[in-house]
Amino acid sequence: MTAAPEMGPVPDRRRHGRIDVEHFEFWYGKSQSLFDLNLQITPRAVTAFIGPSGCGKSTFLRSINRLNELIPGARRAGMIRLDGENIYQQGMDVVTLRQRVGMVFQRWNPFPKSIYDNVAYGPRINASPSRQELDVVVESALRRAALWDEVKDRLRESALALSGGQQQRLCIARALANDPEVLLLDEPASALDPSATQKIEELVYELKRELTIVIVTHNLQQAARISDRTAFFYLGRLVEMEDTQRLFTSPREERTEAYITGRFG
Amino acid sequence: MSAGAAGRDRAEIRPRASGLARRRGVSVVMVTLTCIAAAIAVVPLLVILGYLLKQGAGALSLDFFTSMPKPVGEEGGGMANAIVGTLMLLGIASMVGLPVGIGAGLYLAERRGTRLANLVRFLADVLNGLPSIVMGIFAWQFLVRPFGHFSALAGGAAIGAMMIPLVTRTTEEMVRTVPQSLREAALALGYPRWRTSLQIVLRTALGGIVTGVLVAVARVAGETAPLLFTAFGNSFWSTNLGQPIAALPLQIFTYAISPYDDWHELAWAGALVLIALVLVISLVARVVTRARHGGGHD
Numbered sequence: 092m093t094a095a096p097e098m099g100p101v102p103d104r105r106r107h108g109r110i111d112v113e114h115f116e117f118w119y120g121k122s123q124s125l126f127d128l129n130l131q132i133t134p135r136a137v138t139a140f141i142g143p144s145g146c147g148k149s150t151f152l153r154s155i156n157r158l159n160e161l162i163p164g165a166r167r168a169g170m171i172r173l174d175g176e177n178i179y180q181q182g183m184d185v186v187t188l189r190q191r192v193g194m195v196f197q198r199w200n201p202f203p204k205s206i207y208d209n210v211a212y213g214p215r216i217n218a219s220p221s222r223q224e225l226d227v228v229v230e231s232a233l234r235r236a237a238l239w240d241e242v243k244d245r246l247r248e249s250a251l252a253l254s255g256g257q258q259q260r261l262c263i264a265r266a267l268a269n270d271p272e273v274l275l276l277d278e279p280a281s282a283l284d285p286s287a288t289q290k291i292e293e294l295v296y297e298l299k300r301e302l303t304i305v306i307v308t309h310n311l312q313q314a315a316r317i318s319d320r321t322a323f324f325y326l327g328r329l330v331e332m333e334d335t336q337r338l339f340t341s342p343r344e345e346r347t348e349a350y351i352t353g354r355f356g
Numbered sequence: 357m358s359a360g361a362a363g364r365d366r367a368e369i370r371p372r373a374s375g376l377a378r379r380r381g382v383s384v385v386m387v388t389l390t391c392i393a394a395a396i397a398v399v400p401l402l403v404i405l406g407y408l409l410k411q412g413a414g415a416l417s418l419d420f421f422t423s424m425p426k427p428v429g430e431e432g433g434g435m436a437n438a439i440v441g442t443l444m445l446l447g448i449a450s451m452v453g454l455p456v457g458i459g460a461g462l463y464l465a466e467r468r469g470t471r472l473a474n475l476v477r478f479l480a481d482v483l484n485g486l487p488s489i490v491m492g493i494f495a496w497q498f499l500v501r502p503f504g505h506f507s508a509l510a511g512g513a514a515i516g517a518m519m520i521p522l523v524t525r526t527t528e529e530m531v532r533t534v535p536q537s538l539r540e541a542a543l544a545l546g547y548p549r550w551r552t553s554l555q556i557v558l559r560t561a562l563g564g565i566v567t568g569v570l571v572a573v574a575r576v577a578g579e580t581a582p583l584l585f586t587a588f589g590n591s592f593w594s595t596n597l598g599q600p601i602a603a604l605p606l607q608i609f610t611y612a613i614s615p616y617d618d619w620h621e622l623a624w625a626g627a628l629v630l631i632a633l634v635l636v637i638s639l640v641a642r643v644v645t646r647a648r649h650g651g652g653h654d
Binding site: 163188203 | 469535537540541542543545546547548551556560
């Protein structure tokens with residue numbers, strides 16, 4: 092890491108980013124893709140979701156910020172609680188929820204705007220800050236995403252001119268500018284080269300001091316390197332969730348062991 | 357590797373190479389054919405442009421743009437009123453066609469698959485194929501007859517209604533090209549759906565939409581039939597929206613069917629001006645698109 096990331100705004104201590112999942116199920120149309128999920132996600136730690144393609148880990152990740160409900164025919168049952176509050180209850184504002192639960196996608200997707208505008212997007216509509224406040228928020232978010240030093244002289248340039256790894260960190264900065272409690276990462280480094288991947292991983296390691304991170308990854312070494320807890324999904328079910336070290340060294344379930352030793356998946 | 361294996365390799369490569377030569381040959385032929393087709397496609401435009409220049413350039417002068425039509429027998433005269441009239445009609449048409457067309461297109465793209473969207477898309481296509489004379493009669497029935505007189509507003513509304521399906525479908529196409537990942541990015545930042553559609557999706561697609569709008573404007577600029585019963589035409593200077601107004605296509609029509617040679621010449625000049633107007637609009641559309649793609653931010 093080139094510069095020590097500056098702490099962002101002081102997080103509200105009542106908001107921890109703890110996620111409790113009870114009997115959560117999900118359907119795309121008639122086909123059920125998640126079955127009776129029960130788990131807790133530890134606040135201020137990194138939780139990795141692993142499992143073969145199509146096992147439902149991304150679907151579940153996208154249920155945590157309710158991004159899935161835009162898909163026609165999507166249906167769910169059960170409960171996901173964020174700091175005790177059911178995110179699917181009546182009166183839960185999905186816009187507020189998505190500000191509290193930031194998300195970064197596999198394929199970086201900056202807006203076709205300047206670097207500055209990309210980061211300022213969230214705060215601009217959510218908080219209507221003054222020009223100076225916005226400058227502070229943008230700088231802080233870019234520092235937290237370890238991107239500030241690389242872009243501080245070209246904030247007005249198009250975000251699309253950055254390298255892939257930089258664009259992905261810009262997307263992280265964009266999410267951080269909303270000051271979320273939870274950050275969802277959907278295979279954030281799977282399309283990046285090793286050095287860009289390493290930067291993302293270092294960043295995740297830094298960020299977990301401030302927020303709860305959930306990362307979906309196909310890279311088992313990555314899960315082992317950066318996560319505190321690991322959940323193994325298979326065919327829409329949670330097979331096993333453990334401290335990462337224990338899951339990788341002495342899994343309880345045979346299917347987990349088969350997967351992490353590469354016998355299937 | 358043994359000699360036998362190498363020999364087998366070569367034996368396998370040879371037929372492939374001859375197949376490659378054949379495919380190259382086919383490719384050259386096809387490229388040539390499509391190239392010829394592309395050339396033929398622009399021939400009508402070039403012929404029309406050339407002929408218009410030959411016939412109409414003679415009558416073009418500053419006078420043509422600044423002075424009013426003169427009575428038969430008098431020398432000179434221009435189409436100033438018709439040029440202004442056409443621009444005004446296009447302005448009215450845009451006010452009618454753009455909000456409805458862009459809004460409908462956004463709906464079709466963002467709510468695709470719903471029954472209403474499918475119905476509207478189908479009807480827009482039907483409307484697109486509607487003969488313009490029918491649109492004229494329709495506008496006459498509802499916008500001219502009740503008021504008892506022809507008017508610029510009725511004419512603008514008639515060609516504005518013709519713009520609607522064009523703008524709707526281009527907007528839909530352009531909005532559909534906006535990657536889903538951009539929508540998700542905005543939604544994941546806590547953008548409400550409507551803001552995502554307006555600020556992210558529509559803005560990203562704006563370059564293409566502007567091009568489509570200008571193409572639609574250029575397309576209706578030359579419409580004559582809907583104006584016959586609505587704007588009606590006017591030999592005098594009028595910018596009153598409630599009164600009949602002159603328009604280039606109408607003036608061309610009137611002059612072209614007249615028995616006077618100097619009016620024929622003016623009709624050619626009018627046609628040249630009209631096509632130049634359309635060309636300019638199309639060029640602006642291209643420039644706008646390029647400028648949009650070049651700039652990184654708003």
